[in-house]
Amino acid sequence: MKPFDIVIVGGGGAGLYAAMEAMKTNPSLNIAVLSKVYPNRSHTSAAQGGANAALANKAKDDTVELHIFDTIKGSDYLADQDAVEVLCSEAPKIIRELDNMGTPWSRMDDNTIAQRPFGGAGRPRCCYCADKTGHTILQTLYEQCLKKGVQFFNEYFALSLSVNGSRMRGLLALNIKTGKVEAFASKTVIFATGGYAKMYWNRSSNAAGNTGDGQAIAYRAGIPLKDMEFVQFHPTGLRKSGLLVTEGARGEGGYLVNRDGERFMARYAKEKMELGPRDLVARSLETEILEGRGFDSPAGKYIHLDLTHLGADLIKSRLPQIREMSMQFEGVDPIEEPIPVRPTAHYSMGGIDTDNFGRTVMGGVYAAGECGCVSVHGANRLGGNSLLDILVFGRIAGRTAAEEVGKFAPGIIPESEIAEKAEELRSFMKPSGHYERYGALREELGQTLAMNVGIFREAPLLRKGIDDIAALRERYQHVRVFDTSDVYNTNLIQVLELKNMLDLAETVAAGAYAREESRGSHTRVDFPVRDDEKWHRHTVATLENGKVALGEKPVTMGRYELQERTY
Amino acid sequence: MTVTEPHIEEAKKDITFRVFRFNPQIDSKPYYDDYTIQVERGITVLRSLNYIKEHLDATVSFRAFCQAGICGSCAMRVNGLSKLACTTQVWEVLEKCREPNVIKVEPLRNLPLVKDLIVDMDPLVDKMKHYSNWVESTMPEEKMGKKEFLISEEEFLKYDKATDCILCASCVSECSILRANSEYVSPAVLLKSYRMNSDSRDAIHDVRLAELVKDHGVWDCTHCYRCQETCVKSIPIMDAIHGIREDAIERRGMKDTSGSKHAEAFMSDIEKKGKLVEATLPIRTNGMAWTLKNLLPMAMKMIVKRRTPPPPPLVKPTKGIRVFRSMFREMSEHVREDHKSHNK
Numbered sequence: 001m002k003p004f005d006i007v008i009v010g011g012g013g014a015g016l017y018a019a020m021e022a023m024k025t026n027p028s029l030n031i032a033v034l035s036k037v038y039p040n041r042s043h044t045s046a047a048q049g050g051a052n053a054a055l056a057n058k059a060k061d062d063t064v065e066l067h068i069f070d071t072i073k074g075s076d077y078l079a080d081q082d083a084v085e086v087l088c089s090e091a092p093k094i095i096r097e098l099d100n101m102g103t104p105w106s107r108m109d110d111n112t113i114a115q116r117p118f119g120g121a122g123r124p125r126c127c128y129c130a131d132k133t134g135h136t137i138l139q140t141l142y143e144q145c146l147k148k149g150v151q152f153f154n155e156y157f158a159l160s161l162s163v164n165g166s167r168m169r170g171l172l173a174l175n176i177k178t179g180k181v182e183a184f185a186s187k188t189v190i191f192a193t194g195g196y197a198k199m200y201w202n203r204s205s206n207a208a209g210n211t212g213d214g215q216a217i218a219y220r221a222g223i224p225l226k227d228m229e230f231v232q233f234h235p236t237g238l239r240k241s242g243l244l245v246t247e248g249a250r251g252e253g254g255y256l257v258n259r260d261g262e263r264f265m266a267r268y269a270k271e272k273m274e275l276g277p278r279d280l281v282a283r284s285l286e287t288e289i290l291e292g293r294g295f296d297s298p299a300g301k302y303i304h305l306d307l308t309h310l311g312a313d314l315i316k317s318r319l320p321q322i323r324e325m326s327m328q329f330e331g332v333d334p335i336e337e338p339i340p341v342r343p344t345a346h347y348s349m350g351g352i353d354t355d356n357f358g359r360t361v362m363g364g365v366y367a368a369g370e371c372g373c374v375s376v377h378g379a380n381r382l383g384g385n386s387l388l389d390i391l392v393f394g395r396i397a398g399r400t401a402a403e404e405v406g407k408f409a410p411g412i413i414p415e416s417e418i419a420e421k422a423e424e425l426r427s428f429m430k431p432s433g434h435y436e437r438y439g440a441l442r443e444e445l446g447q448t449l450a451m452n453v454g455i456f457r458e459a460p461l462l463r464k465g466i467d468d469i470a471a472l473r474e475r476y477q478h479v480r481v482f483d484t485s486d487v488y489n490t491n492l493i494q495v496l497e498l499k500n501m502l503d504l505a506e507t508v509a510a511g512a513y514a515r516e517e518s519r520g521s522h523t524r525v526d527f528p529v530r531d532d533e534k535w536h537r538h539t540v541a542t543l544e545n546g547k548v549a550l551g552e553k554p555v556t557m558g559r560y561e562l563q564e565r566t567y
Numbered sequence: 568m569t570v571t572e573p574h575i576e577e578a579k580k581d582i583t584f585r586v587f588r589f590n591p592q593i594d595s596k597p598y599y600d601d602y603t604i605q606v607e608r609g610i611t612v613l614r615s616l617n618y619i620k621e622h623l624d625a626t627v628s629f630r631a632f633c634q635a636g637i638c639g640s641c642a643m644r645v646n647g648l649s650k651l652a653c654t655t656q657v658w659e660v661l662e663k664c665r666e667p668n669v670i671k672v673e674p675l676r677n678l679p680l681v682k683d684l685i686v687d688m689d690p691l692v693d694k695m696k697h698y699s700n701w702v703e704s705t706m707p708e709e710k711m712g713k714k715e716f717l718i719s720e721e722e723f724l725k726y727d728k729a730t731d732c733i734l735c736a737s738c739v740s741e742c743s744i745l746r747a748n749s750e751y752v753s754p755a756v757l758l759k760s761y762r763m764n765s766d767s768r769d770a771i772h773d774v775r776l777a778e779l780v781k782d783h784g785v786w787d788c789t790h791c792y793r794c795q796e797t798c799v800k801s802i803p804i805m806d807a808i809h810g811i812r813e814d815a816i817e818r819r820g821m822k823d824t825s826g827s828k829h830a831e832a833f834m835s836d837i838e839k840k841g842k843l844v845e846a847t848l849p850i851r852t853n854g855m856a857w858t859l860k861n862l863l864p865m866a867m868k869m870i871v872k873r874r875t876p877p878p879p880p881l882v883k884p885t886k887g888i889r890v891f892r893s894m895f896r897e898m899s900e901h902v903r904e905d906h907k908s909h910n911k
């Protein structure tokens with residue numbers, strides 16, 4: 001294969017926008033987009049709510065300034081204020097650009113793009129297309145990339161960066177359809193592989209492939225990860241799968257009920273009840289379950305989200321999606337029975353440490369989207385801000401790489417490196433006396449994370465979590481791939497994804513253990529208050545001698561002083 | 568103490584999944600493997616397959632990603648019908664088992680087989696490219712990002728449903744024409760083409776249409792409704808197909824399509840809207856073949872004469888259209904059967 005100028009890993013919103021922008025910046029460049037699933041399957045399609053931008057179509061007095069403030073406050077003051085400024089001031093432009101290229105949007109009476117209110121925002125500024133905003137944005141970007149002739153390498157699984165000393169020379173990837181390891185020599189690489197919240201497995205709303213591959217690859221190549229301990233939990237995931245039941249169910253008047261038939265939110269948020277802020281409701285549900293007031297089932301403990309009192313008509317007309325979901329995934333019709341729910345890991349705030357241009361510490365390596373951490377979300381992301389993040393910073397990373405590509409010499413990846421990698425993959429398939437099963441390890445990882453590095457964290461639990469993860473990493477040495485075929489070996493892919501989750505889990509737990517305060521999504525029972533003196537800073541995790549080493553980085557401040565975060 | 572809901576505990580069954588197997592590296596032809604597992608109420612086909620892969624046989628290969636019915640990865644045939652494995656409840660397909668409690672799981676049809684339940688999606692992507700399934704914006708690139716287009720909710724609603732498509736290819740798998748002609752445009756691509764053609768921001772409507780009326784295009788569809796009945800997102804695909812046809816007749820006249828194809832269009836309009844009901848009489852009395860042969864010239868004239876045909880939404884379906892449609896389909900089915908026995 002001819003060496004590339006830019007290799008983009010990931011075909012979600014961030015990767016596709018990066019590809020388009022890089023082509024636009026310099027049409028003569030040789031650009032590849034690798035994706036382990038067809039780009040239109042990427043998890044961006046799951047976003048229902050919408051994307052924030054101060055278009056002021058709905059609230060005429062909305063401004064970029066207000067959006068900036070909401071985002072910084074929402075982040076519990078851990079976001080870098082210069083980055084947030086970029087995010088929010090680019091927002092109106094990027095939404096209009098999407099509109100100009102053909103993204104469908106719901107419309108207001110005056111034919112402008114419709115906007116709705118969203119949690120944590122002082123104005124209704126969330127632009128949406130019914131309940132399928134991520135899907136329609138991703139479709140549009142994919143269509144536009146097809147139009148522009150972007151070179152796609154679909155169903156390629158990125159394995160590792162090829163680095164010589166400190167010089168990056170490209171990427172190794174597995175061609176899933178043939179089982180061959182292929183080298184992508186390139187001057188630059190952009191990671192856009194999405195989030196890592198799937199490490200909580202069936203306690204996560206994420207797609208099966210949101211396993212943090214890009215972060216893990218970068219981390220193993222010596223690139224630091226930032227703020228990994230911040231994982232956002234959503235209060236209502238389905239019991240069996242962790243899939244999301246959106247806030248709409250509570251918005252329309254649904255009750256959260258424990259085993260004693262009690263609407264327990266009265267004890268946590270007397271006035272707002274079920275409509276309290278996301279993190280508070282999530283913590284309340286979890287408390288009920290931990291204190292034994294949940295229901296039990298073979299698929300785990302849960303709480304009832306009861307809609308039965310709303311009546312068939314309202315459920316059918318206003319909440320058809322939610323009804324369909326709970327019938328499809330739980331076999332429960334909410335008109336007749338309550339929906340079994342529990343909190344679910346939803347979004348990863350942490351990721352590959354980048355500057356405002358998507359650059360990492362390694363020359364020629366960039367990151368954007370949920371896999372990067374600029375940081376614009378700090379300790380807690382606002383709904384509707386992450387679609388925005390992937391678009392704005394996907395574009396910036398694409399442009400920056402295209403502009404800087406001349407600084408890097410074309411790399412050559414030696415054949416021996418490819419052969420070694422292929423051998424490494426084969427070694428999983430060798431029969432041996434003692435072996436470990438992939439499914440068991442993955443299940444245990446999800447469980448220990450949910451129990452010990454979940455919504456409520458405290459030193460003894462975290463230490464247990466850290467030990468469990470270490471033990472699982474040890475057992476992973478013996479994991480066995482039973483499918484020995486080359487063509488479409490999904491068993492092998494799962495095992496490789498598990499390795500990425502295990503590596504990242506270690507950084508999440510280490511960060512959570514070190515951060516002795518409560519901020520945003522990170523709740524330490526033993527350190528219940530925010531400690532700005534000691535912890536108003538980012539954590540940075542680097543791999544040193546096979547172990548995670550934690551460092552720190554200051555938060556970039558700006559116009560907004562630290563304040564208590566109250567709503 | 569644990570509280571378990573009794574009905575969930577009770578609702579457990581031993582189910583056999585009869586899975587289509589084919590590994591191109593070893594197998595000269597496909598075969599089936601049986602896996603019997605205990606399944607409780609509320610479990611989907613995908614979760615069952617995951618369980619089989621993790622506990623019984625790690626080599627069983629299939630695609631899945633979102634597990635929430637939104638990414639389109641996991642389409643496969645369950646008891647003979649194409650659907651998403653992740654949104655299909657095991658309980659709900661039990662009624663359709665030929666052998667009690669044996670569920671057959673097979674790959675989609677009409678796309679090249681890769682391995683087990685996995686088919687190659689590239690032909691579909693190639694068709695999307697061939698039929699320009701994108702908006703070519705009327706706004707030049709350098710002007711983008713400054714102002715939104717003003718678009719009415721009414722226009723949005725025209726293509727709203729079509730943009731639900733998740734490219735799962737279930738409809739492709741069930742399309743009767745694709746079985747005979749792999750070059751046929753495909754229902755999902757027709758749907759997407761229609762969506763693009765109804766977008767006022769798009770500048771290449773006529774180019775797309777010119778491609779759609781060529782061989783293997785929109786006129787090849789037999790309006791068998793299989794795609795629409797299959798669609799996992801309940802998208803009225805036939806509206807899109809009829810929309811493109813009406814558009815083609817309106818904009819391009821008769822110049823580039825053969826008469827028999829127009830006859831089909833004519834018949835399908837009748838079926839869809841229930842207008843020109845007088846035409847049903849000859850069909851009923853003389854059968855489809857006779858009607859086609861004898862009434863075709865008149866049908867053509869009528870289409871030509873409609874110099875300013877009303878836009879599609881204004882041609883309201885006539886009352887009793889359901890009954891009429893099913894009658895029509897039944898008749899078509901008879902004619903097809905007739906054809907088959909003739910050809911034997």
Ligand SMILES: Cc1cc2nc3c(=O)[nH]c(=O)nc-3n(C[C@H](O)[C@H](O)[C@H](O)COP(=O)(O)OP(=O)(O)OC[C@H]3O[C@@H](n4cnc5c(N)ncnc54)[C@H](O)[C@@H]3O)c2cc1C
Binds near residue numbers: 012014194213369370
């Ligand atoms: C249920 C749900 C609802 C949400 N709702 C909203 C919302 O309303 N508003 C909002 O702003 N945000 C929402 N989010 C968050 C938002 O959807 C995501 O943060 C965002 O879409 C991530 O986009 P991305 O481009 O970074 O990554 P993704 O879309 O996840 O794409 C990752 C890409 O990387 C590829 N990839 C990964 N690993 C590899 C590898 N090893 N080799 C090759 N390719 C690889 C994948 O194939 C994929 O193409 C929601 C998230 C979830 C889970």
Ligand code: SF4
Binds near residue numbers: 743753754792793
């Ligand atoms: S109606 Fe047309 S496109 Fe749909 S399945 Fe039948 S032949 Fe195929």
Ligand code: SF4
Binds near residue numbers: 731
């Ligand atoms: S039209 Fe329906 S069945 Fe066909 S690909 Fe789209 S969503 Fe799937």
Ligand code: FES
Binds near residue numbers: 642
């Ligand atoms: S796994 Fe995504 S649609 Fe089924």
